[in-house]
Amino acid sequence: MKVLTAGLVLATLMAITDGIDPSQCIAPLGMESGAIKDEDITASSSFDSGNVGPQHGRVRCEINGGAWCPQTPATSEVKEWIQIDLHTVHVITGSGTQGRFGNSQGVEYAEDYLLEYWRPRLSKWIRYRNHKGIEVMKGNINTYLEFKSELEPPIMASKVRFLPFSYHKRTVCMRVELYGCKWTDGIVSYSMPQGDKRGTSWEFYDTAYDGHWDGEKLLYGLGQLTNGRFAQDDFKTAFYEQNNVEGWVGWKNDTRENRPIEIVFEFDKVREFSSLNIYCNNQFTKDVQVFSEAKVLFSVGGKKYKGEPITFDYIEDRIFETGRNVSIKLHHRVGRFVKLQLYFAARWILISEITFDSAVVYGNITEEEEDIEEPLQKDDDLNMSADKNVVSAVNTPSGMGQYLGVVVGLLSVLAVTMISVVVFIIIQQRRYKSSPRPSQIPNACDKAALYREPSVGRLPSSSDYADVRDPEYAVPLQAPQTPRNAPTLHNFLPKPPSIPPPHERYYAATEICNTGFVPPPPPLSTPPPVRIGRQPRYISGSNKTYVGP
Structure with a gap:
């Protein structure tokens, strides 16, 4: 998804939820109070573990011998140390040391010392250097006053060692304290390209980075982007003023062919992220601008970054040249690794600090399965395999989805085709049942003879009517199919027969084309036929003898 900035970002530094404010991260971590246990x-x-062992090396404490004293004197080749285990990563912003007062009996103290630190992501102890690259830190000048040193840059560590140092051989004893706060941001390390050099005067390197520097790549460490220090608006200020230790880490676009700067952050646990904050330089008159676009991807195991990236487009600002904090909403995405890609808007990108707002996710979350690595092949083999269009269900989950989509589509087409065939068959059967069937009367039958007037008197043997039980009327076998000629007049007024038939008795008999067809009985509701009205006939004469109709 894309999020557009609502307006110009002012130079005022925005409050950051999980970012470290070094001015507030100055609390003693527990050597004097006892919060740090003796076993830690x-x-x-130790010269005498019971009297001057490491458990007595606490500032402002006078128990037994009153300090820790190593067995051998301090020299420029350091080998003795006192170690404090904090168990979890803390931001160490300061250190303090004292000598052995011993109820005014002690005379031993360390004029100088070194610091080494360790945290889980590092594979070795790291020698601390300040922003000027100096390792040796100033110690005490007497046995009773504590000397505090501010660490610039701060240390992110779970274990810290104090190593007494001396340019000449001398006996030393030490009491120590650490100042800082718990590291809540959860970042274990970040990996990215090392910064570039601008001309002969400015080096935009991450000088505080404590991980592995492999050519142009920084790996598995922490540095300037997470130390809580914000640079000045003018990137030249950090190089001209000795008291200003904040600087910029920068990359130029000349040799990167518009490819983005990629930074991968690793966290201590799986977290739910709400926002990302990037403090950027925008001196556009000096070819420095805020990135044009940022993409953020998430992973649980660090091997696969699944899902659509969160894309952020920044509106170009060519009015104000002040540095600004750009905030990107991460919409509660979950992961232990976060990949940040920054695209160039000008020749240079300069960044001073990156922080996250996040919370630990509790529960069982499965990491991504590791991809199966195939052996390296020659170009010809790769071309042949590309021509075969092999679909792998292990290495190409997107191809598997396409394959399933094709199968589902084919099954859907087949189902629709089968349904169409079944519907067509049903329609044809219904049409066949509803259509009129061929007549059961043979073709050679004279259908015009089905309706004829009965003969008066003795009925001739005619095939026009069939015998029925009811002597009152005769029923036609079938409706006429073809028109007939109008009957002649003598058919309506036939001549009287020589022998009159029985009174009001008529019979109908038929024989349909001599096929033996027997018509069905007439329905009970069929009304009797209407008799044709006839007038009585008389023989001419005076007596008017009745002859009949």
Whole structure:
């Protein structure tokens, strides 16, 4: 999805929920108070473990000998150390040391010392260097005053070691304290390309990075982008003022062919992310602008980044040259790895700080399965395999989805075809049942003879009517199919027969084409035929003898 900025971002620094504010991260971590237990304090050696062992190396404490004293004197080749285990990653912003006062009996203290730190993502102890690249830190000048040193840049560590240092051999004892706060951002490491150099005066390197520097790639460490320090608006200020230690990490687009800058963040646990904050430089008159587009991808195991990336388009600002905090909503996406891709809007991209607003997700979340790595093949083999269009269900989940889509489509077409055939058959059967059937009367039958007037007197043997039980009327066998000629007049007024028939008795008999066809009986509701009205006939004469109709 794309999110557009609502307006110009002002130079005022926005409040960041999970970001570290070094000015507020200055609390003592527990050496003096006892929050750090004795078993969490160890040492390389002790002159007398019961009297001056590491458990007594706490600032402003006078128990037994009153300090930790190593077995061998301090030299420029450091080998003795006292170690503090914090168990979880903390932001260490300061350190403090004291000598052994010993109720005014002690005379030992360390004028200088070194710091080393360790955290789970690192595979070794890292020697601390300040922003000027100096390792040796200033210590004490007496046995009773604590000397505090501010760490620039801060340290993200779960274990810290103090190593007494001296340019000449001397006996030392130490009491120590750490200052800072718990690291809540959850970032274990980030990997990215190392910054570029601009001309001969400015190097936009991540000088505070404590991971592995492999050519142009920084791997598995933390540095300037997560130390809580924000650079000045003018990127030149950090190089001209000695007191200003904040700087920019930058990349130029000249040799990257418009490819984005990719930064991968690893977190301690699976987290739900609500927003991402990037502090950017926008000196457009010096070819520096905020990125034009940012894409954010998420992964649980770090091998596969599934789902659509969150895409953020930044509206170009060519009015204000102040630095600004760009906030990107992450819509509660879940993962332990976050990949950030930044696209160039000008020749340079400069970033000072990146923070996340997130919360730990509790529950069982399965990591992505590792891809099956196939052996390297020659170009010819790769071309042949490409021509075969092989679909792999393991390596190409998107191809598997396309294959299933084709199968589902074919099954759908087949189902529609079968339904159409069944419907067609049913319609044909219904049409066949409803259509009139051929007449049961043979073709050679004279259908015009089905309706004829009965003869008066003795009925001739005619095939016009069939014998029926009811002597009152005769029923035609079938309606006439072809028109007939009008009957002649003598058919209506036939001559009287020589022998008159029985009174009001008529018979109908038929024989349909000598086929033996027997018509069905007439329906009970068929009305009797209307007799033709006849007038009585008389023989001419005076007596008017009745002859009959």
